[in-house]
Every structure is written in structure tokens, then in C-alpha cells.
Amino acid sequence: MTSRHFKLLLLLLSILTVSCNLEKEINIELPGYTSQPVVECYLEPGKPYRLLLTRSLAYFAPIDLSDPAALLWNDATVTIQVDGQNILLKNQLGIDPLTFQISNYSSTDIVPAGEGREFKLFITMEDGSTIEGKTTMLSVVPMDSMTIEANDEGKYRVLTYFHEDQSTVNYYRRMVNFGSLDSLNQDFILDDKIFDTEKGAFGTGFSFAAGDTLIQSLVHIEEAYFNYLSTLQQSVISNLNPFGQPGLIVSSVTGTANPIGIFTGISMDRDTLILP
Amino acid sequence: MLNFLTRSIPLVGLMLIFSIQLSGQRTVTGTIRDASDGETLIGATVRLAGSDRGTFTNSYGFYSLTLESDTGQIVISYVGYQDQVIKIGPGVSNPVIIDLSSGKLLEEVVVKSNSFREQLGSTQMGVQELTMREAKLIPVVFGEVDIIKTLQLKPGINSGSEGNSGLFVRGGSSDQNLFILDEAIVYNPNHLFGFFSTFNSDAIKDVKIYKGGFPAQYGGRLSSVIDVKLNDGNNQKISGTGGIGLISSRLTLEAPLVKNKSSIILSGRRTYADLITRAVNKSNEGNKEFNPIPDYYFYDLNAKVNYTLSDKDKLFISGYFGQDRFGFDNENFQFNFDWGNVTSTARWNRVITPQLFINTTFTFSDYKYQISNELTGFSFNLQSRIRDMNLKSDFTYAPSNDHHIQMGAEVTRHLFTVGRLKAGSDDGEISFSAGQDLDAWEAGAYIQDEWTINDRSALSMGMRLSGFLQKKKVYGALEPRLAYNYRVTEDLSVKANYARMVQYLHLVANSSISLPTDIWYPSTAGVRPQTSDQVGVGWQYLLGSQFLLSNEYYYKYLGNQIDFKNFADLFANDQLEQEFTFGNGYAYGTEVYLEKKEGRLTxxxxYTLAWVRRGEFKDIMDGRFFAPRYDRRHDISIVGIYELTHRLTVTAAWVYGSGDLSWLPVGRLPFQDIPGGQTQPVVPVYGDRNNLRQPAYHRLDLGLVIEFSPKWGESDLTISVYNAYNRRNPYFLYLDAETKTNENLGIEEVVGIKAKQVSLFPVLPSFTYNFKF
Incomplete structure (x- = not known):
């Protein structure tokens, strides 16, 4: 190979190398955006009332790492009404020591159990605008049986069964955590429209080994929570997916404060399984 | 519907009376063919010698021309062929079959044609023709000849995204195009998510795209008609064409079954990436570190047989079968995703009288996708399908040289399987299912007269009556078509047209990119047909004898447009209609087109300047109007084919387009979720649709064709470079958030936000070896 040929080869290689970099950062200017209050309030029977009220930001809003609490929306009046009683949630930052869940409004009152119990949320912002929400506690749908199967490679899968009430429209959230609640292995939501029988089932892949710990959860959720979760997840996916069709997040809270968020009861069956 | 039909009959009758033939004239009729292989030529000009008056061969190569007396001369011309003059004397009887010789046979003769002059005199607007020579020479991605991608270089036609075979014509969406292959509808004209089209150019004789001024024979789609005719097959000798490319190889064989009477053509194409990936997978068997590569390939098969039963009767049977196959197997599951079209056509041409020609066709179309997965003890199967059976008769009646009447009727049976899901355990204890089966009838009748009023004026009047029946719901519509041409001077004509179109089938597609899982859905009691009304005006000017300059202005109103509600659930949904939302739209713009068809440089x-809007959807942006993603303001294409020598041709195509629109988030929110769920520090918040225009798109493609003359026939090596200057064109944009864990709070924090652009194709050289014998 002559020196000329070698240079030509180098040139071609460099062109190919450069040409393979198909992603680049660009400068764009997004349309203006007004911050909205964001509510997250999950009512779990037997646990205290907690609510997280934050704010959304313009996508390119400056990030101040020295003050992570700047996202929190304080100075609002938060009340939850249940059984005709108003429970005032105090504006105080709290972290659940077991689950590390953060809240900035809470009460020491305990969320009562009871299928069909109705809860109402009233928030008044400092400017007088309001946020409202309503939820009804659903029945817990227990995971009534499970089978563990192994494949030829010694990997395990778990099939979990539950009774699906065909007389009503139901929505479910299924989660599998691996080892601890920090490690999510499976998380999806579905409605029962496609179930043909009353025997509902969820399964994992052959992904686990003997001795692994799985935390399985079956959450019986309201349609409003289903809509919130599905639209929120699709918003995340659509940003990264050229085939995706974005949309607006469907919230379960409304009001003059133009909020986004979810106010819902959590009717959950959760089991820990150590594979043999 | 009966009342509706009854009301329309007087109108159709009036048009017939309008066109009564004068007596005492002689009509010459027959077909025009290529002398080398017997292929009939579509759109060849047949005119009286010394006059501009004449006619064209129809889609089946048939012509009918009336002489003033028993004798005379007719001139036949066709682009790329030698003109031929035929003396018609008392001894010449019908049919007069004329074989034209290709101009290529005459080394130094400049092959001339009057095609530009004929365009000047025609009422037809908004039509683009594509020659197979153009399609084969113009470079496209990976060197794969693709008529749809070449059509995208014509003004008024956008692609949905880079490399995509979707067509967005004059503001219409990609489901508003009628793809016809030998009279049969092709419901999904794409392979591999739209990167390749289903049409194998080796088997194609003729391609026309109508963007406006639709002839009355066409109906069922709002925005364009892409009419593809397959070759009939060489009825003179055995011949073949083929090619070996980087992505696929193809082979076409043609042969006479009975010389001059019957022929057959078989054509196939297949990609072969799977052969390589299978070999790689096999060589890594037993390697636990290796993740097997999924299997993917597609193929197309075309077949056609024709038989000349008599001087007056000819029979054709053709079929297309194409499939995409994606498979991924391992010891735990077998995943398969297959999709494809099947079409078949049986056609009978008959010359009833010298003035009256009839074509009767039965077609069958089938598009299906199927996703299946077999897991240990469980199975999953999802499919959607549309099947059509269509019977139609088209008459061509030429009572005089001044009137060219076409009329016909058709009926179609549609069968739909929409999102049919079956899943469950092998023992049947657990079972899931969803989906619905629907059916419908569609019918149409039309009449159209091309009336040459005098040497300067021509008027085309057409009326189509269409109807649709789904369960007990009936829809009907009158679709008038009008076009007028006025020849101001020998070199300048002005034109105007109006067309109403109605579309009874709708594509359920939630993306601007063609996906095999897109579902066709009929009009029902809750889903009204889509409509369009398009008006166009324009002029054409002949610059010298070699250049034709055209300029058209159009406005199109789109009614009953279908879009989808926020995050519509289109997957295995029994209540699909509940996800639809209905609105309207409009598009307007202008197209300038300068064309050169003859000489060494062609x-x-x-240039297109266009605006598109959709709006008045109850569930989208409170009914406000918005621009769809393909609202592209400026579009430029420059295409050149230059014959350096008779063995060497260079080609270049440069395109420029204003960037498409993206729908990007405007805000973000943090999401904590319940314990055990997935905390997300950045959830995008979307505002109004399509809120950001992407950077402009431009690209240069270059090609070099080196022709050889081996003893056994012809061959060439085509070298092409796609995106020659390696422009990073946007495929899609996204916003990227960089996060890190806050050790004190145990939460994910956002530390940086960036906008990213992803491009698809860098500079891509490719080589294809083609042969012909």
C-alpha cells in the first residue's frame, strides 16, 4: 500500500467514524410555560395522612442544587375530609424512615380502612386558588395462590393468581420488587376488559435464582389512578420514542390552581417470597 | 340509498346525451406495444397526421381514434420511442396493432416526443408520472430502487420522516392515499416500518400519482391515488432482469407461453440480512455471553399471466404476495411478528365496438399482521386484518375525437378483524381475549367525459356516486369532478379543476411513521366518512421544445378528519371508536415544476410552498387549529440525470425542506410514586401540539451508472452515495435530563437538561449490480 492509498484509507475511516455519531446536542427555544402545583397523596389504611405538594417547572428552568426543597410548594392549606370529619394536614417536611417517602403536608391521624369509604381533598393556595380531589377506597384483591416453575437452566419464574370479579370493571397495578422496595423488577397497570375468566394471573419471566427475594404487590386501583399512571408513563416514554404520540397527563385533581396530580386510596396486597 | 341513486340517474343521463357520436366517420382502434417485448404502452399518443387532435392509449394500451374519412394517416408517439406514421387505407381493418421501437436502438437519433405539447392540451392537473428509468437511475438509500421514495422528490409530496415511504400529499395524511397495484388496493405499501416500499420496480410498467383533479374512476381516498401497473410479460422471447444489492437481491423472468398471444412474468425480491444473523447466531451457540440477534427479512413475489383470447378479448391474471417476518426464539419463548399484503387480480379486456372498450376486473386484497409469542405453558396471539373482494367494470367510449367517455361501476366487500387478541394458559384455565370483527359494503359508479371543445379549450366533467353500508348505517355521496384547460398560445395553457373525494375507511395510526400494527377501520354509525374538496388553478408554459414549466395553486378543505384522544388506547381495544375524535382541516399552497424529459440531461x-392545518377536534387543544407534524413550509427538489457517454450516466438529487414539527414537552414535574414504585425526577409535561420546528432538512444523493454489454445481454453497476455531504438531518428530537442521587435525601436530582437531535442516516455508499438478458 502506497502512502497515498494509506492516506485515502485514513480519510475514509475518519469519515465513517464521524458519520456514525448520529446524536448531537442542539439549542432550541421552547414555548413559555407557567408552573403548576403537583399533588401526590396516597391514602394507605393504617398509615398517617401524608401529601406531597410540589411545583412543575419550565423544562429548561435553571437547576439550583443547593436548594432541592425549592420544588416544594409550601404555605398552602390542606384538608382531607372523611366520614364528615375534616383533617388538617400541617405544612412540615417529613421523610418516612422505612420507605423514605417524602411529604410536606402530614397529620398524625391514621387513614381508616373500609371499602367504599370516600375521601375528599381541599387545598387552598396562598393566592386563594384551589385544588380539589375525591377518592373512594376500594377492596383489597388478595393474591390467592402462586406457582414457582424452573427451567432447564435452573432459573425460576413465579405465576401469581387472584380472583377477578367479572361483575365490575376493575383496574390493577402489579409490581414485583427484587430484594427490596428500591429495586423494581416489574411494574405495569391493566384493566380487566381482556380477562375471559375469573381466574386472573400475572407472571414473571425466568429471571430469578434460588434464594432470591421477591416482593410482590397487587394494587386494586381506581380508574382515575389508572389514567394518571398510564398518561404519566406515556409522557415519559413519548419523549424518547420517535414512534410515540405525546399527550396531556390526566390528573385526578382539579381546581382553579390548574393542578396536576393524584389523590387516591391504596388497596394493596403485598407479599414477600424467598425462592427455595 | 335507493332514493339517492334514483336522484342521481338524470344527472348521469344528461352527461351521456352530451356525447352522442356523429355518423359517417371511420374509427380506428387497437393497441400500441413495445416492439421488443410486446408490452402494451400506456399513455402513448395517437393523433391525426398534420393535426394536434388525437387521443391516448388507456391503461391497457387501447386506443380509439375517429378519422374524417375512410383513409388517412395517424401518428403514434411515446417518450423514448421512435415516432411511427401509419397509413390507414380501405384494406386496413381493426384492430390496428402498432409496435413501436425503442429510441435506444438508434444510436444518434434524438428521440422526440410531443408529450409536453400533449400535457399543455390536457385538462389533467396535479398528476405526476414516474418513468421506470427515473426510478432506477435516481439514487435512494442503500441503493434500493423505490418508486415511492422517488415520488417523494416530486413537488407537493412529503415523506413522513427520513427514509420513510409514507406519502403526505398536499396536506393529506398518510392514510389518505390510494395505492393500487394492477387494480387491487394495497393497504400497507411498506416494508420495515416504511424504509422500503412493497413495489418491486423490475415488475412495474407504469406509475402515476394524482394529487388533485382526480378522474372520476378513482374514489375512496382523499389526497392521492398512486396507480401502479405491472408489466404484462415478454410475449416475444424469454428474458430476465435482476440485481444484487447490499440489502436485497431480485430476479424477474418473462417468457411467452404462446408467442404473440400469451406470456408470463414472475418477479421476486428478498432481503438477506437474516442469513448473516443466523450464521452469527449459529456460530455463537453455547456462548452464554452472547445475545442472539433477532431474525428479520422481507420478500415480494409478483406473478402475471396474460392470454389473448381473440382480436377483441384479452385475459390477465396477476398476483402479489409480500411478507415481513420478524422472529426471536430462545428456550423460554418464541416471538414472531409477521405482516404482509396479498393481492390478486383477474381482468378481462374486451373491445365491444371500435368505440367501446370494456375492462372487467375482480380483485382480492388482504393485509394482515400477526404477533404471537409462545412461552412455557402460555401463548399470546394478536392480529388485525382487512380483506377486500372487489368487482368492477370500466367502459371507455370514444364516440368522436372530441369526446372520450369513461364510465363504470364497482362493488367491494370489506371484512375487518380489529385487534383480535387471544392469550392464556395452555390448559385454558387462564384466558384473555379482545377484538372485534366488522364488515361493510362499498359501491361506486362514475361517468366522465373528456370533451375537446375546440382547438383551444377542453373540459373534463365527471361525477362519481359512492355509497357505503355498515350494519344498518348507509352513507352516500356525490363526488363531482371538473377540469378545464384553455390554450392561450401554442406554448401556454391555463387550467382549473375541482374534485370532491370521500373516504369510507380510516387508518387507526397514532404515529406519523408507518407501523405494521396500524389498523384499518370502517365508517360506522359513530364514525362518519372523511371528505375533501380541492380546487386548483395553474398554468403550463413550454420553454423551447425541451422544458415544461408548470405552476399550480391549490386549496383543499378536509372534513370529518379523524384523530385520537389524549393517549388513545389503540391496542386490543374492543371500544376503539371511543378513542376517536373528529375535526376538520385545510391545506393550501403552490407548486412550481420545471421538467426536462429529453436529451442527455434530463x-x-x-418547489412547493404549503400550509396545513387541522382543528375543531373537541378533544384536542379545545378545538383550536394546529399544524400537523408534516406542515412543511418550503420544499425544493433538484434532480438531474446526465448521460456522459452511452455507457456512463451520472445522477444527482438535492432536496431541501423546512423542518417538520415536533411535539416537545414545555415543562417537567417530579413524581415520587408509592413505596416500591418508580420515582421519576423528570416527567415531561406537554402543552400545545407540534410546538417546535425542527432544523431544516437537506441532502444530496449522487449516483453513477456504468453500463456493460456482455454477450448474454446487458448489465450495469450502480454506485450511489446517499447523503453525500453527510448532513445530520433530524429524525426526532428529545429532551434529555441528567440526574444523580442526593445522598442526604436519598432522591434523584436533576443536574442537567439538554435537547438532543437524533439522525438516522449518515453518508451511505452502496453498490448494486443489475443485469438483463
Whole structure:
């Protein structure tokens, strides 16, 4: 190979190398955006009332790492009404020591159990605008049986069964955590429209080994929570997916404060399984 | 519907009376063919010698021309062929079959044609023709000849995204195009998510795209008609064509079954990436570190047989079968995703009288996708399908040289399987299912008269009556078509047209990119047909004898447009209609087109200036109007084909387009979720649709064709470079958030936000070896 040929080869290689970099950062200017209050309030029977009220930001809003609490929306009046009683949630930052869940409004009152119990949320912002929400506690749908199967490679899968009430429209959230609640292995939501029988089932892949710990959860959720979760997840996916069709997040809270968020009861069956 | 039909009959009758033939004239009729292989030529000009008056061969190569007396001369011309003059004397009887010789046989003769002059005199607007020579020479991605991608270089036609075979014509969406292959509808004209089209150019004789001024024979789609005719097959000798490319190889064989009477053509194409990936997978068997590569390939098969039963009767049977196959197997599951079209056509041409020609066709179309997965003890199967059976008769009646009447009727049976899901355990204890089966009838009748009023004026009047029946719901519509041409001077004509179109089938597609899982859905009691009304005006000017400059202005109103509600659930949904939302739209713009068809340098320059809007959807942006993603303001294409020598041709195509629109988030929110769920520090918040225009798109493609003359026939090596200057064109944009864990709070924090652009194709050289014998 002559020196000329070698240079030509180098040139071609460099062109190919450069040409393979198909992603680049660009400068764009997004349309203006007004911050909205964001509510997250999950009512779990037997646990205290907690609510997280934050704010959304313009996508390119400056990030101040020295003050992570700047996202929190304080100075609002938060009340939850249940059984005709108003429970005032105090504006105080709290972290659940077991689950590390953060809240900035809470009460020491305990969320009562009871299928069909109705809860109402009233928030008044400092400017007088309001946020409202309503939820009804659903029945817990227990995971009534499970089978563990192994494949030829010694990997395990778990099939979990539950009774699906065909007389009503139901929505479910299924989660599998691996080892601890920090490690999510499976998380999806579905409605029962496609179930043909009353025997509902969820399964994992052959992904686990003997001795692994799985935390399985079956959450019986309201349609409003289903809509919130599905639209929120699709918003995340659509940003990264050229085939995706974005949309607006469907919230379960409304009001003059133009909020986004979810106010819902959590009717959950959760089991820990150590594979043999 | 009966009342509706009854009301329309007087109108159709009036048009018939309008066109009564004068007596005492002689009509010459027959077909025009290529002398080398017997292929009939579509759109060849047949005119009286010394006059501009004449006619064209129809889609089946048939012509009918009336002489003033028993004798005379007719001139036949066709682009790329030698003109031929035929003396018609008392001894010449019908049919007069004329074989034209290709101009290529005459080394130094400049092959001339009057095609530009004929365009000047025609009422037809908004039509683009594509020659197979153009399609084969103009470079496209990976060197794969693709008529749809070449059509995208014509003004007024957008692609959905880079490399995509979707067509967005004059503001219409990609489901508003009628793809016809030998009279049969092709419901999904794409392979591999739209990167390749289903049409194998080796088997194609003729391609026309109508963007406006639709002839009355066409109906069922709002925005364009892409009419593809397959070759009939060489009825003179055995011949073949083929090619070996980087992505696929193809082979076409043609042969006479009975010389001059019957022939057959078989054509196939297949990609072969799977052969390589299978070999790689096999060589890594037992390697636990290796993740097997999924299997993917597609193929197309075309077949056609024709038989000349008599001087007056000819029979054709053709079929297309194409499939995409994606498979991924391992010891735990077998995943398969297959999709494809099947079409078949049986056609009978009959010359009833010298003035009256009838074509009767039965077609069958089938598009299906199927996703299946077999897991240990469980199975999953999802499919959607549309099947059509269509019977139609088209008459061509030429009572005089001044009237060219076409009329016909058709009926179609549609069968739909929409999102049919079956899943469950092998023992049947657990079972899931969803989906619905629907059916419908569609019918149409039309009449159209091309009336040459005098040497300067021509008027085309057409009326189509269409109807649709789904369960007990009936829809009907009158679809008038009007076009007028006025020849101001020998070199300048002005034109105007109006067309109403109605579309009874709708594509359920939630993306601007063609996906095999897109579902066709009929009009029902809750889903009204889509409509469009398009008006166009324009002029054409002949610059010298070699250049034709055209300029058209159009406005199109789109009614009953279908879009989808926020995050519509289109997957295995029994209540699909509940996800639809209905609105309207409009599009307007202008197209400038300068074309050169003859000489060593051929090609065109096209420019489009356009606006598109959709709105009045109850569930989208409170009914406000918005621009769809393909609302592209400026579009330029410059295409050149230059014959350096008779063995060497260079080609170049440069395109420029204003960037498409993206729908990007405007805000973000943090999401904590319940314990055990997934905390997300950045959830995008979307505002109004399509809120950001992407950077402009431009690209240069270059090609070099080196022709050889081996003893056994012809061959060439085509070298092409796609995106020659390696422009990073946007495929899609996204916003990227960089996060890190806050050790004190145990939460994910956002530390940086960036906008990213992803491009698809860098500079891509490719080589294809083609042969013909």
C-alpha cells in the first residue's frame, strides 16, 4: 500500500467514524410555560395522612442544587375530609424512615380502612386558588395462590393468581420488587376488559435464582389512578420514542390552581417470597 | 340509498346525451406495444397526421381514434420511442396493432416526443408520472430502487420522516392515499416500518400519482391515488432482469407461453440480512455471553399471466404476495411478528365496438399482521386484518375525437378483524381475549367525459356516486369532478379543476411513521366518512421544445378528519371508536415544476410552498387549529440525470425542506410514586401540539451508472452515495435530563437538561449490480 492509498484509507475511516455519531446536542427555544402545583397523596389504611405538594417547572428552568426543597410548594392549606370529619394536614417536611417517602403536608391521624369509604381533598393556595380531589377506597384483591416453575437452566419464574370479579370493571397495578422496595423488577397497570375468566394471573419471566427475594404487590386501583399512571408513563416514554404520540397527563385533581396530580386510596396486597 | 341513486340517474343521463357520436366517420382502434417485448404502452399518443387532435392509449394500451374519412394517416408517439406514421387505407381493418421501437436502438437519433405539447392540451392537473428509468437511475438509500421514495422528490409530496415511504400529499395524511397495484388496493405499501416500499420496480410498467383533479374512476381516498401497473410479460422471447444489492437481491423472468398471444412474468425480491444473523447466531451457540440477534427479512413475489383470447378479448391474471417476518426464539419463548399484503387480480379486456372498450376486473386484497409469542405453558396471539373482494367494470367510449367517455361501476366487500387478541394458559384455565370483527359494503359508479371543445379549450366533467353500508348505517355521496384547460398560445395553457373525494375507511395510526400494527377501520354509525374538496388553478408554459414549466395553486378543505384522544388506547381495544375524535382541516399552497424529459440531461426542479392545518377536534387543544407534524413550509427538489457517454450516466438529487414539527414537552414535574414504585425526577409535561420546528432538512444523493454489454445481454453497476455531504438531518428530537442521587435525601436530582437531535442516516455508499438478458 502506497502512502497515498494509506492516506485515502485514513480519510475514509475518519469519515465513517464521524458519520456514525448520529446524536448531537442542539439549542432550541421552547414555548413559555407557567408552573403548576403537583399533588401526590396516597391514602394507605393504617398509615398517617401524608401529601406531597410540589411545583412543575419550565423544562429548561435553571437547576439550583443547593436548594432541592425549592420544588416544594409550601404555605398552602390542606384538608382531607372523611366520614364528615375534616383533617388538617400541617405544612412540615417529613421523610418516612422505612420507605423514605417524602411529604410536606402530614397529620398524625391514621387513614381508616373500609371499602367504599370516600375521601375528599381541599387545598387552598396562598393566592386563594384551589385544588380539589375525591377518592373512594376500594377492596383489597388478595393474591390467592402462586406457582414457582424452573427451567432447564435452573432459573425460576413465579405465576401469581387472584380472583377477578367479572361483575365490575376493575383496574390493577402489579409490581414485583427484587430484594427490596428500591429495586423494581416489574411494574405495569391493566384493566380487566381482556380477562375471559375469573381466574386472573400475572407472571414473571425466568429471571430469578434460588434464594432470591421477591416482593410482590397487587394494587386494586381506581380508574382515575389508572389514567394518571398510564398518561404519566406515556409522557415519559413519548419523549424518547420517535414512534410515540405525546399527550396531556390526566390528573385526578382539579381546581382553579390548574393542578396536576393524584389523590387516591391504596388497596394493596403485598407479599414477600424467598425462592427455595 | 335507493332514493339517492334514483336522484342521481338524470344527472348521469344528461352527461351521456352530451356525447352522442356523429355518423359517417371511420374509427380506428387497437393497441400500441413495445416492439421488443410486446408490452402494451400506456399513455402513448395517437393523433391525426398534420393535426394536434388525437387521443391516448388507456391503461391497457387501447386506443380509439375517429378519422374524417375512410383513409388517412395517424401518428403514434411515446417518450423514448421512435415516432411511427401509419397509413390507414380501405384494406386496413381493426384492430390496428402498432409496435413501436425503442429510441435506444438508434444510436444518434434524438428521440422526440410531443408529450409536453400533449400535457399543455390536457385538462389533467396535479398528476405526476414516474418513468421506470427515473426510478432506477435516481439514487435512494442503500441503493434500493423505490418508486415511492422517488415520488417523494416530486413537488407537493412529503415523506413522513427520513427514509420513510409514507406519502403526505398536499396536506393529506398518510392514510389518505390510494395505492393500487394492477387494480387491487394495497393497504400497507411498506416494508420495515416504511424504509422500503412493497413495489418491486423490475415488475412495474407504469406509475402515476394524482394529487388533485382526480378522474372520476378513482374514489375512496382523499389526497392521492398512486396507480401502479405491472408489466404484462415478454410475449416475444424469454428474458430476465435482476440485481444484487447490499440489502436485497431480485430476479424477474418473462417468457411467452404462446408467442404473440400469451406470456408470463414472475418477479421476486428478498432481503438477506437474516442469513448473516443466523450464521452469527449459529456460530455463537453455547456462548452464554452472547445475545442472539433477532431474525428479520422481507420478500415480494409478483406473478402475471396474460392470454389473448381473440382480436377483441384479452385475459390477465396477476398476483402479489409480500411478507415481513420478524422472529426471536430462545428456550423460554418464541416471538414472531409477521405482516404482509396479498393481492390478486383477474381482468378481462374486451373491445365491444371500435368505440367501446370494456375492462372487467375482480380483485382480492388482504393485509394482515400477526404477533404471537409462545412461552412455557402460555401463548399470546394478536392480529388485525382487512380483506377486500372487489368487482368492477370500466367502459371507455370514444364516440368522436372530441369526446372520450369513461364510465363504470364497482362493488367491494370489506371484512375487518380489529385487534383480535387471544392469550392464556395452555390448559385454558387462564384466558384473555379482545377484538372485534366488522364488515361493510362499498359501491361506486362514475361517468366522465373528456370533451375537446375546440382547438383551444377542453373540459373534463365527471361525477362519481359512492355509497357505503355498515350494519344498518348507509352513507352516500356525490363526488363531482371538473377540469378545464384553455390554450392561450401554442406554448401556454391555463387550467382549473375541482374534485370532491370521500373516504369510507380510516387508518387507526397514532404515529406519523408507518407501523405494521396500524389498523384499518370502517365508517360506522359513530364514525362518519372523511371528505375533501380541492380546487386548483395553474398554468403550463413550454420553454423551447425541451422544458415544461408548470405552476399550480391549490386549496383543499378536509372534513370529518379523524384523530385520537389524549393517549388513545389503540391496542386490543374492543371500544376503539371511543378513542376517536373528529375535526376538520385545510391545506393550501403552490407548486412550481420545471421538467426536462429529453436529451442527455434530463430531470426536474420542483418547489412547493404549503400550509396545513387541522382543528375543531373537541378533544384536542379545545378545538383550536394546529399544524400537523408534516406542515412543511418550503420544499425544493433538484434532480438531474446526465448521460456522459452511452455507457456512463451520472445522477444527482438535492432536496431541501423546512423542518417538520415536533411535539416537545414545555415543562417537567417530579413524581415520587408509592413505596416500591418508580420515582421519576423528570416527567415531561406537554402543552400545545407540534410546538417546535425542527432544523431544516437537506441532502444530496449522487449516483453513477456504468453500463456493460456482455454477450448474454446487458448489465450495469450502480454506485450511489446517499447523503453525500453527510448532513445530520433530524429524525426526532428529545429532551434529555441528567440526574444523580442526593445522598442526604436519598432522591434523584436533576443536574442537567439538554435537547438532543437524533439522525438516522449518515453518508451511505452502496453498490448494486443489475443485469438483463
Amino acid at each position: 430531470g426536474w426542479v420542483g
